[in-house]
Every structure is written in C-alpha cells, then in structure tokens.
Amino acid sequence: MGRARTSAGRKSAHRGIVEALEGSNALVPYLKLVDLTLSVRGDFTAKGWEDDTLPHVSEVVDHFADGEEIGDLAVAFLTWPEEVELIAADVAYAPRTDNVFSFPQAEPKVHIRLGSIHSVKGETTPRRWCSIPSFTRTTSMS
Numbered sequence: 001m002g003r004a005r006t007s008a009g010r011k012s013a014h015r016g017i018v019e020a021l022e023g024s025n026a027l028v029p030y031l032k033l034v035d036l037t038l039s040v041r042g043d044f045t046a047k048g049w050e051d052d053t054l055p056h057v058s059e060v061v062d063h064f065a066d067g068e069e070i071g072d073l074a075v076a077f078l079t080w081p082e083e084v085e086l087i088a089a090d091v092a093y094a095p096r097t098d099n100v101f102s103f104p105q106a107e108p109k110v111h112i113r114l115g116s117i118h119s120v121k122g123e124t125t126p127r128r129w130c131s132i133p134s135f136t137r138t139t140s141m142s
Contacts, residue, residue, distance in 0.1 A: 026063035029056040046080045054078065077101045106122070 014034070033056040036048075044053060057078060061070060099115060102108035103136040 021063065022061055023058070026060050032056050033060065038097035049080045054080075073103060073105060074101070 017030060018027070021030050033053065036053050036056070040048065061074075061078075099113060101112045101114070103110050103112075
C-alpha cells in the first residue's frame with residue numbers, strides 16, 4: 001500500500017488553509033470567501049468586493065497575522081483600485097491592477113502574484129510554487 005501524504009506533500013493550498021483554520025473563528029469567513037469567489041467566478045465588482053468580500057478577507061488575514069498589525073501596503077493592495085484616467089505624459093503613479101504585491105515598495109525584493117491554478121497552467125519554469133500556508137514552515141526557494 002502507499003504511505004499517507006503529509007502536509008509537506010499536499011497539492012491543495014485550499015486544504016492546507018482549511019486545516020490551518022480548523023477550530024478558529026476564521027474558518028467560516030474563509031469558506032464564505034471561497035463561496036463568494038465561486039459564485040461570481042472571480043469577477044468581483046467594486047461594491048461586491050468592499051461590501052461582501054473584503055470583510056471575510058480581513059477576518060482570515062487577521063487570524064494569520066496573529067495579533068500583528070497589517071501594514072498600509074497590504075491594506076492598499078486589498079483595497080479596490082479607484083478608476084483613474086491616465087494621461088501618457090503625466091503618469092507619476094498608477095494603481096496596480098495586475099494582482100502583484102511587491103515589497104518593499106521602493107526597490108522590491110519580493111513579488112507575490114495572486115492567481116488561480118489556471119493562471120500558471122503551461123508554465124515550465126524550474127521554480128517551486130509556495131502555497132499560502134507555507135509561511136508557517138521553513139521553505140527552500142532555490
């Protein structure tokens with residue numbers, strides 16, 4: 001017979017998050033967030049994001065932050081971008097809408113791209129993908 005899979009060999013980030021949230025008050029908001037995402041097929045509106053989705057995201061983030069204050073850059077990343085009319089000659093700053101969080105903002109050393117499994121389908125780079133729960137363990141990124 002085969003060996004039981006450990007969390008290190010898990011393929012599903014969702015299952016890892018559910019296990020990490022078991023027994024906490026953040027499990028219900030996470031499952032509601034998954035349900036909302038599926039019901040709109042990931043195509044959120046500004047009003048839907050702010051009124052329905054962001055409160056659940058905030059509860060899950062607060063749980064994983066374990067009492068630490070969430071930085072302004074993370075809050076700005078989770079805030080729905082304002083509609084901006086860009087003029088080619090006068091662009092000093094434009095809000096990002098490509099689902100990439102870079103830190104620090106000046107000369108970033110880390111870039112986190114958020115997307116579904118379908119957004120990476122067909123990529124053949126030799127890098128290792130990390131799931132959200134990986135921050136609780138030491139992970140080799142070489």
